Each structure stands twice: as structure tokens, then as C-alpha cells.
Amino acid sequence: MSINRKEIGINCLYFLGLLIEAVFITTMGVAIVAQGFDGVPKMGYTIIPLVGLVFLVLCIIHIYSVWIIKPSYKKFSKVREYLIVNSVIILTSMLSIFVYKYFSPFALPIATASLIVSMLLSQRLGIVTGIFTSAIVGLVCISTDSKLFGNLTLMQVSGLLISMISSVCATFLMHKGFTRLKVTLGTIIIGLALAPLGILFGFLDKTADALSIFRVCVNIFIGNVIAVAFETLLLPLYEYVFRIWTDYKLAEICSLNQPLLRELKEKAPGTFAHCLTVSTLAENCAIAVGLNPFMARACAMYHDVGKMKNPQFFSENQTDGYNPHDDLIIDVSVKMITEHPSEGAQMLKEHRMPDTVIRAALEHHGDSTLMFFYLKAKGITEKSLNTDEYRYSNPKPSTKYSAIIMICDMCEATIRAKKPQSQEELEGIVYNIIQGRILDGQFSDCDISMKDLAKIKTSVCEAIPSMMHDRINYDKAKERR
Secondary structure (H helix, E strand, O other), X not given: OOOOHHHHHHHHHHHHHHHHHHHHHHHHHHXXXXXXXXXXXXOHHHHHHHHHHHHHHHHHHXXXXXXXXXXXXXXXXXXXXXXXXXXXXXXXXXXXXXXXXXXXXXXXXXXXXXHHHHHHOOHHHHHHHHHHHHHHHHHHHHHHHOOOOOOOOHHHHHHXXXXXXXXXXXXXXXXXXXXHHHHHHHHHHHHHHHHHHHHHHHHHOOOOOHHHHHHHHHHHHHHHHXXXXXXXXXXXXXXXXXXXXXXXXXXXHOOOOOHHHHHHHHHOHHHHHHHHHHHHHHHHHHHHHOOOHHHHHHHHHHOOHHHHOOHHHOHHHOOOOOOHHXXXXXXXXXXXXXXXHHHHHHHHHHOOOOHHHHHHHHHOOOOOEOHHHHHHHHHOOOOOOOHHHHEOOOOOOOXXXXXXXXXXXXXXXXXXXXXXXXXXXXXXXXXXXXXHHHHOOOOOOOOOOHHHHHHHHHHHHHHHHHHOOOOOOHHHHHHHO
């Protein structure tokens, strides 16, 4: 069995970083609780085992995130995951230690770590991060306050326990469909729901009176408010710095007020309307196969932005009956059409769009053949033609999102042109489109399955009739009267 020295070296750097982080958190934490760095030397030999315990907790989180929970992650590099988790732990720990010392041990905003990690990486890792961040804060605060667990009080332990429960409960708010407002309100409601625990611990503490019990309940609520406020402040910064596209961020870029979409609407209104229709189809297909509907909608909204460069060369933008392809040789027309995926991808890169959206714009035609121009050329020449000269020169779909956009794009264009008269005819068109793409090898580079394609077909056939239904002709109705 060969030893990968590079990987061993990288892991050593990770653990060295964890040791530095443990020293920083412990030193800063002790200084805050002891009200100054003068109190750190007074801890004597206590500070050394304390750093060791914090380092051990950080190592457990790192090992869990790299070797145990990694398959459930979104596809991020190890370095990015490492930086996200550990920076969140540092910030949350420092804030919690400050709140512990200068406000209340019952108002610890541990939930901040759980909320941010759950949203950016993984819900399970968010739970673990919240629990172990509580352990780090407890080690630093309680050991410093009580001379390494010598005089622990029930109220100290109970405050830490309630904060940990709050962080775990807050993690379950991070699932699809929850907006920022719902997460904020949900976390505050959790604070209200946990207030009775403060009353319970207050009754168990013989020294507590009614006023102190009331303060405990209020502080539990305030702690969750602080956690939400801190999470709301940090999350956009993490999204920007680490280029992570949460559902919130994806919903923002799908807004019709986005500059690129406004430009598309002004320069190519037909293409804009086409993208809106495809986005609805793609979103339904993504839900059917278990993908993120926000990402699918974003891919669809931007997949044809490259048409803005020469909008008049695409039929959906030709409103005056004039087709510029009538005045061009076929080779030039093919070049004008086949360039829009790469031009769109370049525009999206300049606007710092998600990689998945960029790939969908580049790959949504794959290397398929422009049959209209191929047949047109075949009709005016007796020479044998090579279909490769009439193909897009782009990569095939490499993700399920790109495959969905390819299918929905073709289905919308074909059905709008042919206008099927029955559900059976509609299903036949969609089936032929998907089958044609399979036979052409367009899905050979992505992991989409036949089961997924069947679900996509069903989803498209169910959605299109309601999107392209007929309207009542009121003029004819008046004539009958």
C-alpha cells in the first residue's frame, strides 16, 4: 500500500491550523472571562490542558467532516470546507464567550454556528458543529470561571445546555422552502419555546428567586435573537467570499430586476419569454428528480443570454417578418447560431454567476446537429454533406441540470411550433425529443438515468398543457349572440 505523502502533508497542515485555532480561542476566551490578558498567566498549568481539550474537540469536528459526513456535502474543496467550519467556530465562540461574561450565560448565541454551517454545507454537520461549539465555549468559560470545574453551578451548566438544544433545534429550520424571514421567526420561536427550561432549572437551583428565573427566560429568548442577527450579518459575507450559492442567493439572481435579465428583456424579448417558460418546466423537472429547483430555475433563466449579441438571428425575436438568414450563406448562419452558448457562458462568467449555471448555458445544446440548416444545405447541393459541419462545438451536458435544460429548451421550442392537438401527440413529441438526444449520445457525460428521464418526460407533459392552454375568443362569442 503506497503512502500519499502529499495528502499526509496537507492533513498535518490542517491539524497545525487546528492547534493554532485552539490556542487562539482558549487565550482570547480566558482573557475575556478573566477581564484582560493579565489573567491568562494566572491560570498557570490550567491553560495547557484547556488548550489540549479545545484542540481535541476541533479535531473531532474535522475528522467527522472529512471522513464521515463528506459524501453528503455539496461539492466543495476540502480547503473551503475547512475554512468555513473553523472560521464559523472561531467567530461564534468569541461572541458567545463575550456574551457569557458581560451579559448572561443563558443568552449564548451558539445557534449561529449551526445555522451558517447547515445552510452552507450540511445539516448534519451543522448539528455536530453546534454541539461541539457549545463544548468549546463551556470548556473555556466554565473552567476559567470555576478554576477548572472546581465550583460549577447548576445555572452555568443549564445555560450551556439550553444554548446547545437551541442550536440543534435551529438546524432543522434549514430545509428547502424556508425563506430568511421564516428562519428568523422560527429561531425566535425556538427561544420562546425553550424559556420553560429556564423556569425548570430555576426551580432546581435553591438560590434562585422569581425575578432571577424571569431574567433567565428573557435571556434565553435574547440569545436566539442575537444568534439570528449574527447569522443574518455573516451569511451574505460567506456567500460572497466563498462563492456559495444558497437557495436565498439563487432566488435573488432569478429576480427579474437582475441587470442581465433586464438587458435580455430589452434586447431579446422573445428569448426572455422563452427563458421564463423553460424555467417553469425546468423547476418542475428538478423537483421530480430530486434536484434543487432554485438552481434549475437559475440555469433556465440564463441559458440563452448569449442570444443578446445578435438577437435578430433567432426566430423568437423576429417580429416584422424579416429573417436575416435569408440573406446569408448557410455557413455564416450556422456560425451565428452556434456561437450563442459560448458567448452566454462568457457573459455569465463576467457577472460571477454559479458554475452550474455557466455550464448549463454552455452545454444546453451539447454537440447536437442544427437539422434545419443541414436539411436546407442538403436541399441545394448534390454533394454528400458531413453533419459535423452543422453541429454545435460545445461540451455535452455534464450535470443533470444541463440535461434538464437541454430537454426543456427543445420541448418548449418544438411544441410552440407544432402545437399538438392531443395529449397523446404531446407525449409523442416529448418522447421523440428525449429519445433523439439519447441516440445522439448527448447524455453520455452526465449521470442522468433512464428513470430520471422518464420522470422528466412525465413532468414536461403535465406542465405544458397548463402553460400553453387556449383562451376564449370573446369576439366569436359576441358574433353568436
